[in-house]
Amino acid sequence: MKLGGVNLQIINGREVSNNIREDLQIKINELKEKGIVPGLSVIIVGENPASQSYVRSKDKACKKLGMKSEVHSLDKDVSESELLDLIEKLNNDDTIHGILVQLPLPAHIDEKKVIEKISIEKDVDGFHPINAGKLLVGEDTFIPCTPHGIIKLIESNDIDVEGKRVVVLGRSNIVGKPISLLLLQKNATVTICHSRTKNLKEITKEADILVAAIGKANFVKRDMVKKGATVIDVGINRVDGKLAGDVDFEDVKETVGHITPVPGGVGPMTITMLIYNTVKSAMKVKGGK
Ligand SMILES: NC(=O)C1=CN([C@@H]2O[C@H](COP(=O)(O)OP(=O)(O)OC[C@H]3O[C@@H](n4cnc5c(N)ncnc54)[C@H](OP(=O)(O)O)[C@@H]3O)[C@@H](O)[C@H]2O)C=CC1
């Protein structure tokens, strides 16, 4: 799309995702020949419609690839110990290679305790502190799915990272911190911004690559981005029943170089990299036939 002198490239997350899923299909078939069916178990507590929709897409994607996929839907009032017991059971279940507990959890459940209960070998979200620590020091681990998906999107669109100025909006353990580490590993110069950052606009305007992960619909406007920049929109917000990213797509489209749309950008990649991690976990299983 040619707009206002900048050649806008919309990064197609569904297409990149499908290409990676084709490669994963081959690996899954090879595993099945050895008698190993990669298995993912997702636990969801309560009835958040957005979470349920994500869990459904993931379940569908796994089944399409011939994986085992199970969803445990627990009542919002379930006790912490019941949840921990279920995780313990799944930790010991040889047919399950990945365990994901959908976040956030209700306030009466200690998120930290739950994450730390998941076996580090099955922690396909990569949220366990040991796995997060491995990412920090650059050891092999389960890379958190959304940041890993962002890296794949950047690579598949031949976007140069080395030496580039990257600004990440958001510092959560799920997105902001791990994507900052991964881009640092790729030799970017990374700045992390958050709700206390002063002069935000001046900082974001410097970015060659801007990653927005704050959870505020249409927050990033034209005057916050540099001409020709790559903008990765992680936000998933619901506005009047419609999905909106953290970036005001219509407002920035004449300024940016590359942009990920919402939906169809980072979201599908998150599910693909979750499958990637589950397959990776299943490949570590010894034996088979
Ligand atoms: N596409 C996908 O696959 C996924 C999408 N998401 C979406 O990404 C978004 C972020 O998720 P997540 O990281 O879990 O969110 P969190 O709520 O955990 O973190 C939000 C971060 O944004 C910062 N922030 C909030 N407001 C501002 C502001 N006005 N200016 C600068 N920084 C701000 C917060 O700062 P502080 O730390 O100071 O509070 C915090 O660090 C959400 O919309 C979520 O739905 C999340 C996961 C996967």
Ligand SMILES: Nc1nc(=O)c2c([nH]1)NC[C@@H]1CN(c3ccc(C(=O)N[C@@H](CCC(=O)O)C(=O)O)cc3)C=[N+]21
């Ligand atoms: N333990 C845990 N791990 C997570 O990875 C995790 C989580 N908890 N809690 C919630 C967030 C959010 N998240 C999304 C994943 C896919 C889409 C996705 O596929 N989005 C589609 C659209 C989906 C729709 O239409 O609703 C898209 O952007 O094209 C969105 C959001 C994972 N999260």
